[in-house]
Amino acid sequence: MPGLTIGDTLPNLEVETTKGKFKLHDYVGDGWAIIFSHPGDFTPVCTTELGKMAAYEEEFSKRGVKLLGLSCDDIQSHNDWIKDIEAYTPGCKVNYPIVADPNREIIKHLNMVDPDEKDSTGNPVPSRALHIVGGDKEVKLSFLYPASTGRNMEEILRVVDSLQKAAKHKVATPANWKQGDPVVISPTVSNEQAKQMFPQGYKIADLPSKKEYLRFTNV
Template structure:
């Protein structure tokens, strides 16, 4: 099945390097990053899981839980973790789902037959505390993901959920933001944006990033 923005992330129960995972229960009231890799003991995947482990504190600050998945069995994951820790100078601190029956891969449409009919592509899903899918990104097997971009989007989503703003191209934490066009009440705008705004066009109103 195809997963679209706003869909409820499919729930599942599956074994992992951290024991049995009941996905929705495991997420609780946290945000989640669920990402697939094609195969254990491969070079790009090793760097990606190492990079994710090194971002543990950044994820924690944002109330985000990370979880990886591939169609390899649990024994393979357990053996590979040692290689990741050794070569990436880190310690894997998040679960890796074992999916040899391809249950999770099929639920999240992670196998793209025209790329590879047996292995998962590099799919990534950001899921909010209401279990809604808020971001999907898919990379080819040869290209490692940009996890700085994943954090940037999570920052944007969390900011825009709290304030009536959108984030412009190349925005990063602390940059100016845009007041959403649907917000037109002058008194409400003044209340929500005490720092003021600059109207470049009636539909393009730029304001300093609101305080958290």
């Protein structure tokens, strides 16, 4: 995928948001952040998404993750739209900032431009993109959805758990992994190293090849 992607450093752009102006690196700080774009204010799928993001904000906060929304509409539009979002998702408050990008410059820098869609004036519109950024300001994971498909918050929470687990230990997470499930030890870790790093022990899958590359442990 061209443009900003996994392993790239997040541009330190100054942005105007519903919570004031700031630079992206300052907002991320030493923690984690999820930066997500939506095609437009007052649109159906986006209204459900931003409400769900608000509903999950506490869970993300427990993991040291900040949220940052973005669309090309202006601040006034965002603030008016927030009323609809909160009304549709009762009990939730949109406490996270939403970036305004009426000149459509920020979406270009963040690789959040829909390759096909244009607005009524022929200008580019944001894709339904999402970047998870670590404290080192690098992009750790990117999702790109079509406008017709809303994001699954449980999956976003799951991958945050996976990324943070991998960052803390030399492990990876297998298919369908969720918090509390066994993880797999990195192939770069020898069995001798694994004994020292994982004193709780690990299990080696018995495979036809007899190669001991699939090792499970709990961390």
